[in-house]
Amino acid sequence: MAAVKKNQPPLTILPDISIFQVHEVDIVKKYSDVFTGIGGLLVSAGSLANVKDQIRLNFDQNKRIFTTIPSLSDVAELCDPQADPHSLFDVELAIVEARLAVAENGAVWVTEDVMGHRILPYIAQHLAVLVYEDRIVSTMHDAYSKIGSEDYGFGGFIGGPSKTADIEQALVLGAHGPLSMTVYLIN
């Protein structure tokens, strides 16, 4: 550390990053286009009742469906925060609620309080995220200004199904995380 102090050059100033402003005319459309463009599935569900119908229609009710959203407890098992994270190994679908969503890249922001378990959105075979349309922001700068100085133990942006192109640059959805990611838009 003494070497760092001795060798670092004279102090330079930080740039002003408030110059990065993007005003989307139709932010919901922008979000939808970008998210589907990177391999995400998007359903304009409108209401929670429609979300439940969609889940019953698209996912096997005999497999484990986990959620942290109490109002979805009739289509999914409520996540027990005390359980061993390893016990989630066979979760077919995880349903969580986004704190924010970002139009420029399709990502949702989740923190551990909406994840139940940190591992849940990563270990499930499929991920579903409820996005309230009024929580969509334009850019990552807007996202961080909303997040502000909030304290959390863990938080993550999730921008689609897990993917890899490590074998000959061939895109494969479903690397180690979920095979698919569905966003249900709620207005």
Place this chain on the structure above:
Amino acid sequence: MKNTLDHAALAEEFNKDEDRVDWHDGALWWIRQKRDRAANQTPQWEELREAASAIKANVISNLHDYLIQFEENLKKNGVKVYWAADAEEHNQIVYSILKDKDIKQMVKSKSMLTEECHLNEYLEERGIEVINSDLGEYIQQIDNEPPSHIVLPCIHKRKEEIGELFHDHLGTEKGLSDPTLLTRVARKHLNNVFLTRRAALTGVNFAVAETGEYVVCTNEGNADMGAHLSDVQIASMGLEKIIPERKHLGVFLRLLARSAIGQPITIYSSHYKKPRPGQEMHLILVDKGRSDLLARPDFRDSLKCIKCGACMNTCPVYRKSGGLSYHNTISGPIGAILAPNLDMKQHADLPFASTLCGSCSNVCPVKIPIHDQLYKWRQEIVRLGYSANRKTFSMKAMALTLSSPEIYNTAGKTGRWLLNNAPFAINNKFNPWYKQRDMPDSSQQSFGEWYAKNGSKTK
């Protein structure tokens, strides 16, 4: 591990398989084009690069205080902090953390730093098994090869070769080479690894001094699978990964994946701040030449690097010689300016593995003047006597030729005569320029001779 062959010799090996070279060249150029599309679709892209570069300049100028602030915040968050001067110290720290918990197996997500430190070998010698979980790194590990690219570790391999490796190591059917099927097999195998490892190590993309959190970016989700299922989570980072405030993540996360692979953001950008109940979090800050680099005004800007790999994808030399020919964990143009700082003698050849075309500097998201640094490293290497004798001799001969009009004219005449009358004297295996190349026909006279004859007529 020590390699005695230089970049040119290793590139020559790679060049023997022309189909592979063409494929490699095309695959990387395609990624470069995706990067261009993503950049062009992002408003204020150039201003973003400028801002990222300025933030990193500020970090370099205030690194000491930011590191102290980061350490304080880590401790407040319940993370154990360690400082390592070099690879040996880093590896010892990881080993002692694992030994303390009697852990014999660890899963690791992508980390170029631990590759550079040869952590896996160190731990294996002490009876600890490490599995790399990034698919590309996993493939390289089972093939006993280092990564050839920092973002795409096995970009030099064909799918049939990967199928062969999976047949030997994972028992897949012989001849299976479909990328989706191979990925599914690895997914299943590594899922079991994640579920059974008590310790997980990740790299760090960005470390926020203001909050003590660190961000890890992946597309595969392997860092999260390992970390959230572990009892002991370890992160290793170079000192230069610091950024001042959380809001600055906005700038870097907008640039990173777009520059790397043309994606608007990595699928996972995970912010680790505190251990979950019952879990331990450890973070190791590694110097390994960073403080020395800080003392080199011509080269310290290379500490701005965010490891996106854009300079590799665009580099004509990298695309046609392959990452392994750089015999350094970090290959390509950025590797060629980082490596000489660590060992100038061993890496004296790398700054010469460039055409100085400048494409690397043009795509760099943090505006490192990479090609200028390549040029400056050449001067440094020659000045300190580390350059190859052949290169020093030919440069001296060139300097003599260019400094004397008589010698210059004679040499030009001789050269043209030889090319036209005795091409074998030049086009032979002793002239490295002729490898994979043909020369155009030479003109009968020099421009000087032509101008002396015709210059007055055209006035």
